Amino acid sequence: MLRQFFHELTIATRGRGLYEFTNGMERWIEENKFNDGLLTIYLRHTSASLLIQENAGPDVRRDLEAFFKRLVPDGDSLFTHAAEGGDDMPAHIRTALTTVNLGVPVCAGRPALGTWQGIYLWEHRTRGHARRVALHFIGE
């Protein structure tokens, strides 16, 4: 019999960078004894995003950050929306280039992540924020 469940995580960031929360996800699945279903992860912000990426070492995350910093320069004179700081409009663009929602099948109590995949919140602002992530599970 299929049922659904809701939850919300708050992730405190300390400025720009990738924050893994795979464990927080898995803990919610375990605590509720979900076996099989579909997990939806939804970030309620426009200047941070969600990313599934390599969790083996820190250098991939460092290079991702370096690439996006070069691609979307802070304080670019192209931007008219600058009242909230030179990192604000880049944060919106970095969010548009990635995503705020993920759908992950859960099978036999485990999300279908590959061996090297971790689930990250990507903070795009230079200051820290409290980021709210809505979780939904439908299954059994």
Place this chain on the structure above:
Amino acid sequence: MLRQFFHELTIATRGRGLYEFTNGMERWIEENKFNDGLLTIYLRHTSASLLIQENAGPDVRRDLEAFFKRLVPDGDSLFTHAAEGGDDMPAHIRTALTTVNLGVPVCAGRPALGTWQGIYLWEHRTRGHARRVALHFIGE
């Protein structure tokens, strides 16, 4: 008892730009008295995309457009697919850099959007088009 529902919206665009349809989504949810579930939004095109972004003022949208126009220049000599106009291949690339599908939890009759989040159709062609968005809701 979980059930599912389908709907289709048609959004008439007037050329390149972001068209908010958060209200159209919410109206469908209200009319059908959906309480809790998962909403899937699916765009049936390859030269327009879906975006969840800031809906506070028009300057974020103007800057998003300016950034993507610079990142993916119309009429770039790199492109061989040019028979449908210099904006056609950039439209496919802009779609690839964003997305054509979104999954949003709905809780107590409201999509889990953050305070500043709106749901947009992003038209990437310079001419207007009638864009078809498939909606699916599973829940109760």
Place this chain on the structure above:
Amino acid sequence: MLRQFFHELTIATRGRGLYEFTNGMERWIEENKFNDGLLTIYLRHTSASLLIQENAGPDVRRDLEAFFKRLVPDGDSLFTHAAEGGDDMPAHIRTALTTVNLGVPVCAGRPALGTWQGIYLWEHRTRGHARRVALHFIGE
């Protein structure tokens, strides 16, 4: 009565490029006589991605490849993560710029794809790999 189903496809790639598997998806839907529901497609890798794009001719795919190759150059000196080859870090970035998960409504036995939309695995490494795609269907 809603039910759910799981499956896994393995797609053998022969190096960088777009590999359509719309048919593989549709075959799974037909074999199981799924009528209406939500299909989730989830790629279990961090150096390849999923893309819904034009399937009319090969030139759009060629230009997508050319654009991403220019945007994220192989062997860029910006990257510190280079031990696995000059195409490895670009593969992670190209994955971050696209996606590893898709949600597609299925209605009357057919995914809600538009006329020109095909579902692709995008291999970002120059060598071939066996890529695993998890499928989930919830519906009736």
